[in-house]
Amino acid sequence: MADLPPYLSPSSATAFDGCPRRWMFKYVERRPEPSGQAAIVGSFVHEVLEALCGLPAPERTQDRAKELARALWPSVEENDDYLGLALGEAEARAFRWQAWLAVAGLWRLEDPAEVDVLSTEQKVTAELAGVPFLGIIDRVDRVSGRLVITDYKSGAVPAARWRADKLQQVLLYAAAFEQIDGQQPDRARLLYLGQRVLEVTVTSPKIEEAANQLAATWDGIETACASDRFDAKPSVLCGWCPFANDCPEGWAELVQREAAGTLPDHAPARLLALA
Numbered sequence: 001m002a003d004l005p006p007y008l009s010p011s012s013a014t015a016f017d018g019c020p021r022r023w024m025f026k027y028v029e030r031r032p033e034p035s036g037q038a039a040i041v042g043s044f045v046h047e048v049l050e051a052l053c054g055l056p057a058p059e060r061t062q063d064r065a066k067e068l069a070r071a072l073w074p075s076v077e078e079n080d081d082y083l084g085l086a087l088g089e090a091e092a093r094a095f096r097w098q099a100w101l102a103v104a105g106l107w108r109l110e111d112p113a114e115v116d117v118l119s120t121e122q123k124v125t126a127e128l129a130g131v132p133f134l135g136i137i138d139r140v141d142r143v144s145g146r147l148v149i150t151d152y153k154s155g156a157v158p159a160a161r162w163r164a165d166k167l168q169q170v171l172l173y174a175a176a177f178e179q180i181d182g183q184q185p186d187r188a189r190l191l192y193l194g195q196r197v198l199e200v201t202v203t204s205p206k207i208e209e210a211a212n213q214l215a216a217t218w219d220g221i222e223t224a225c226a227s228d229r230f231d232a233k234p235s236v237l238c239g240w241c242p243f244a245n246d247c248p249e250g251w252a253e254l255v256q257r258e259a260a261g262t263l264p265d266h267a268p269a270r271l272l273a274l275a
């Protein structure tokens with residue numbers, strides 16, 4: 001019988017829904033999951049924007065953001081996951097540029113000098129529909145006296161059919177924030193940097209729906225942990241799974257997709273199928 005985690009975060013819930021076996025490798029066996037290029041860019045961008053929003057509002061300019069990015073970049077270059085990418089000089093330059101474009105993408109969506117920031121990187125714990133929930137809210141703003149929850153995304157905007165699912169995350173943050181603060185936020189937003197804003201008006205029924213979905217995932221985790229059975233859920237995402245080598249179903253999926261020509265060339269685990 002596997003130990004239940006003390007909390008469920010949105011990323012852990014998404015991971016379990018995506019593939020319980022992969023979740024087990026990461027959250028039960030605690031195997032390290034190296035950050036890929038996208039995740040490294042994401043955490044760098046979050047760090048820069050957190051530092052930027054900690055400045056007095058008039059100082060939140062692109063020039064100051066560049067200074068902050070320059071100051072923080074060396075820590076990225078020392079990171080093991082970054083070193084593991086083994087980038088050549090030109091690739092490293094392109095990577096740095098990609099990271100900066102994500103930071104600068106904020107100005108395509110809003111002027112941070114005009115944002116009334118109440119908090120950044122706020123850790124929230126709460127019990128939502130019986131689930132011990134843990135989240136870190138990128139930013140809480142005040143707009144015309146009302147509260148707005150904001151989460152930054154440096155990846156691509158999801159297809160229309162997945163957007164409601166993605167907004168569940170910020171609805172859960174809104175629910176946890178309300179439990180702690182006593183005020184229900186007015187809106188919750190995902191800022192896809194450089195692209196567009198996805199937004200939802202926060203209401204009690206929407207919060208309840210998001211919390212119930214979280215509870216369904218938690219039930220699945222409880223059942224899996226109690227029975228020590230974590231089913232594999234093979235999909236194209238096996239191509240990005242660092243544990244594919246230890247997962248027969250995932251490995252078979254890779255081989256079958258490679259034979260059918262449906263495994264993208266840039267999928268890191270493709271090498272397994274070619275071996």
Ligand code: SF4
Nearest residue numbers: 019022238241247250
């Ligand atoms: S290889 Fe695929 S099926 Fe196996 S754990 Fe990874 S994502 Fe799940």
